[in-house]
Amino acid sequence: MSQDDSPLVELQCEAHTYPDGTVGMHDVDFSVYPNEVVALVGGNGAGKSTLLEHLNATLVPDVGELVVDDTPITEDNKSYARKEVGFVFQDADTQLVAPTVLDDVMFGLQNYGVPSDEAKERAREALATVDASHLEDRIPHYLSGGEKRLVGLAGVLVLEPSVVVLDEPLAGLDPERSQLVADRIEQVHQEGISVVLSTHDLDFAATVADRVCVMADGNVIGNGTPREVFYDDALLAEANLHAPSTVRIARDTGLGEKAQPVTESELVRHLTAAVEDVNSNQVSSVDTTQTNQ
Structure with a gap:
């Protein structure tokens, strides 16, 4: 990443409040640049998932603005944000809806009007990208947690986004499947796609991230390279992190x-x-x- 690059995503959120009155995020100014991996770290309730869901307009600021590839996002063009910023949810079951894995990866393309034969070909290419071709005829409900994450990632990659967002991609996975998912994330980054992820695993963040953003109480309280962040005792203490x-x-x-x-x-x-x-x-x-x- 060069500091001269224009951001792919810019979020200014003065406030986001949930319907029950909980303040999920406030005073956040967050950008994603080309060819970088950004890790969001912080304790439970710090606002990580809330911030991530603002990046593709799943959530919108009460006061603020989301700009994707120089395009301000409004109610009328949320679909543009969701195509350019692919989101892999922590609970993969929320985005696996079709009877087979191949059908599921094709689903987004078909929503955009891509013909069935082309959608099938592109879906198979996306599955191959994450080394999941062998799963194409499986029923998503019966996949392991790691397999579901890979299929969810393929379903995002098939839309050719400029940014991929992953909410706790290693949550609930054993070491072998965690490494598999981590390897696929690195592979996606090497192909020129920027990645934003949240994680409680700071060793993983230190290994994969170019930039680490520390969150606490709904705000980004610090960011920098892994070395700058993880040797900053005061910053980690403020976020209750080790x-x-x-x-x-x-x-x-x-x-x-x-x-x-x-x-x-x-x-x-x-x-x-x-x-x-x-x-x-x-x-x-x-x-x-x-x-x-």
């Missing part, structure tokens, strides 16, 4: 002040280098002793 395990280990081993690794691979690299440095110093010390003798 640093990712990599950051905690780095600090316990003395790497936190200088190297500041945020991913497991970075931590391993720095620890390996530190061990090699210690071993090298020990060898040099032995050689010096033997020379003096």
Whole structure:
């Protein structure tokens, strides 16, 4: 992402209040830029899902504006926002409605008037993109949680959005299926689609995100690179968050002040280098002793 790029999505929300009077979000200014992965982190009730649902006009601000690809979104063109900003819900069952997986992925295209043969071909391509071609004849209701997430993602990708939004994509998944979904998210990003996701898994956020936005009490209280955010103790404390395990280990081993690794691979690299440095110093010390003798 270049700071000179124009945002794909711009949301200004002075307030969003739910019908029961709960304030879901306030004073939020949030943008999504080309070719980036943005992770929203924060505690339960921080406003993450509320913000995400504003990005494709599932929810609209009481006061504010959503602009998608330089187009202000109104009641008359919400469908444009929903095509450009694809949304994969945490509860995948809410968007799996057809009798088979292939029918489900075709559904959005058919709503836009795409002929059946073309819709079927594009749906199969989308399923192949997320390595889910083998599921096309399955009944969505009987899929595993991870499989449902992949099918939901395919149903979004088939519309060729510029941004994909995922609400807690790893929630309820075991480690193997979490890794599968995480890999598909990275694959989508590598194909040039921006990704916005919410997560309680800060290790996952540190690994996948280019930018991390911290939410608390319905507002974005800080954002930056994973390194900037996850080594900011005051910011994490304000949001009642604990640093990712990599950051905690780095600090316990003395790497936190200088190297500041945020991913497991970075931590391993720095620890390996530190061990090699210690071993090298020990060898040099032995050689010096033997020379003096």
